[in-house]
Amino acid sequence: MTAIEHGAAAEPAPVDRSRTVAVVGAGTMGQGIAQVALAAGHPVRVFDAVEGRAAEAVAAVVARLDRLVEKGRMSADERDGARARLRPVDDLSRLADAALVVEAVVERLSVKQELLTALEQVVAEDCLLATNTSSLSVTAVAGPLKRPGRLVGLHFFNPAPLLPLVEVVSGFATHEESAARAWATAAAWGKTPVHCADTPGFVVNRVARPFYAEAFALHEERAADPATIDAVLRECGGFPMGPFELTDLIGQDVNEAVTRSVWESFFHSPKFTPSLAQRRLVEAGLLGRKSGRGWYDHAPGAERPRPHTAPPADPPSYVVVHGADGLAAELLELIADAGISVRQSDDPRAGGGLELPGGGRLASVDGSFAGAGRGDVVRFDLALDYRTATRIALAPSAAARGGTLQEAIGLFQALGKDVSVIDDAPGMIVARTVAMLIDVAADAVARGVATEDDVDTAMRLGVNHPVGPFEWARRLPGAWAHGLLEKLHGAVPTGRYAPSPALGRRTFDGADGEGADA
Numbered sequence: 001m002t003a004i005e006h007g008a009a010a011e012p013a014p015v016d017r018s019r020t021v022a023v024v025g026a027g028t029m030g031q032g033i034a035q036v037a038l039a040a041g042h043p044v045r046v047f048d049a050v051e052g053r054a055a056e057a058v059a060a061v062v063a064r065l066d067r068l069v070e071k072g073r074m075s076a077d078e079r080d081g082a083r084a085r086l087r088p089v090d091d092l093s094r095l096a097d098a099a100l101v102v103e104a105v106v107e108r109l110s111v112k113q114e115l116l117t118a119l120e121q122v123v124a125e126d127c128l129l130a131t132n133t134s135s136l137s138v139t140a141v142a143g144p145l146k147r148p149g150r151l152v153g154l155h156f157f158n159p160a161p162l163l164p165l166v167e168v169v170s171g172f173a174t175h176e177e178s179a180a181r182a183w184a185t186a187a188a189w190g191k192t193p194v195h196c197a198d199t200p201g202f203v204v205n206r207v208a209r210p211f212y213a214e215a216f217a218l219h220e221e222r223a224a225d226p227a228t229i230d231a232v233l234r235e236c237g238g239f240p241m242g243p244f245e246l247t248d249l250i251g252q253d254v255n256e257a258v259t260r261s262v263w264e265s266f267f268h269s270p271k272f273t274p275s276l277a278q279r280r281l282v283e284a285g286l287l288g289r290k291s292g293r294g295w296y297d298h299a300p301g302a303e304r305p306r307p308h309t310a311p312p313a314d315p316p317s318y319v320v321v322h323g324a325d326g327l328a329a330e331l332l333e334l335i336a337d338a339g340i341s342v343r344q345s346d347d348p349r350a351g352g353g354l355e356l357p358g359g360g361r362l363a364s365v366d367g368s369f370a371g372a373g374r375g376d377v378v379r380f381d382l383a384l385d386y387r388t389a390t391r392i393a394l395a396p397s398a399a400a401r402g403g404t405l406q407e408a409i410g411l412f413q414a415l416g417k418d419v420s421v422i423d424d425a426p427g428m429i430v431a432r433t434v435a436m437l438i439d440v441a442a443d444a445v446a447r448g449v450a451t452e453d454d455v456d457t458a459m460r461l462g463v464n465h466p467v468g469p470f471e472w473a474r475r476l477p478g479a480w481a482h483g484l485l486e487k488l489h490g491a492v493p494t495g496r497y498a499p500s501p502a503l504g505r506r507t508f509d510g511a512d513g514e515g516a517d518a
Helices: 003-008 028-039 053-070 076-085 109-120 138-142 176-188 209-220 226-235 243-250 252-265 276-283 326-337 402-414 430-446 452-462 469-475 480-491 501-509
Strands: 020-024 044-047 086-089 098-103 128-131 151-156 165-170 192-197 318-321 341-344 361-364 377-380 391-396 418-421
Touching (some): 020 028, 028 044, 028 053, 028 098, 028 151, 044 053, 053 086, 076 086, 109 128, 138 151, 151 176, 165 176, 165 452, 176 192, 192 452, 209 226, 209 252, 209 276, 209 430, 226 243, 226 391, 226 418, 243 252, 252 276, 326 361, 361 402, 377 402, 391 402, 430 469, 430 480, 452 469, 480 501
Parallel strands (some): 020 044, 020 098, 044 086, 098 128, 165 192, 361 377
């Protein structure tokens, strides 16, 4: 049963708020899930195999409720009512009346299987069982159960009380009504649930991999330094954080382990190949903020590296438009608004892009090396919105003259952009990342992992991307992602950038893009 089929089913009623919700595992995530269920009005029971841990978790949740009262986000009466419904228990048998049990214990398959097998002997036949696993197969977790159809994945994101997304994961044996009831319950708790099938990484941890992988690859290729790559993805791509600063926040060990798990689960697919540079950080104990150093130095008083930003250059007095260049066409209004004359060429042999006064060309990123077939050329990167972007990346070809690069820098500075010049890397920074996000997402949808809308929702809410991959695809010219990856695969023929069959079908069926052909 695929996630798409689950999404089409009628939704049953959620677990009634008068019924008990039990959380097994009293760590940070377990506490967060207990708080969410408590806030929704349920009686909540917390169990942990370590003596005293459940009571500590209950005290921690109550302390958070107290802080909410202090901040005016909860009344004292609401806090008192919630506190009265929350209890620690010291034996699984005391969860017998639960209508829903969510396990949030250690990420070891044998531990989860043993726990859920024991719970089956305690709870009623209509009790819904859920695992909060982020990396294990829901199908495998349910394997030993007598009634595996009632087990569903409920993957909350940390911190659970604050982050809205919940991935509702259907294992191979999960009954459709179980997944639908879990979805309805998460929605009733004020969350935004998305249905997905039980595949490695589910939606978010699968589709998000290129955001990290392409940045790390560009760093390993010495195309740009971490601070510059982060700045370009933030200020040009619209992402709230760059991959280097984000993984320092997450923890390099945590992020690398997820990447390695997905790669191994997909039988070492080149699409998900881990980063050797990140692996070296983990081996060296440079895990990010929690260790004081990762890609960046987080010691008190440490100065943050600045992105490469080109010094001021004179803008060209005019540009000449040669033929079709879908992304360059978006800049023409901005160029004219900046007082730079825009002239149209009537030479059909001149090729595409913008000709600068010195005779060099400015062309949009297309997946090939900047100098491929053109010589004196500077390529510019993709932007989420060229009008509001505050930075742009430029990549000169090896044959680009210094004057051509200076004219290109001056042009974008006249449009109000900081300019980062990077080495000639096929696909550049934002474009390579976005094309791979689109490709991996298209492949996931084609394999029944989730719907397009759920993928976009998951990526916006789960990892805070500005838009989902399918929204990116709709904003760009129809064959843009497929064409860029074909050229990138030609430049880097490792298989990593070969467009998936799913992306090919979307491209040639006309499912993507509203702009002119790239």
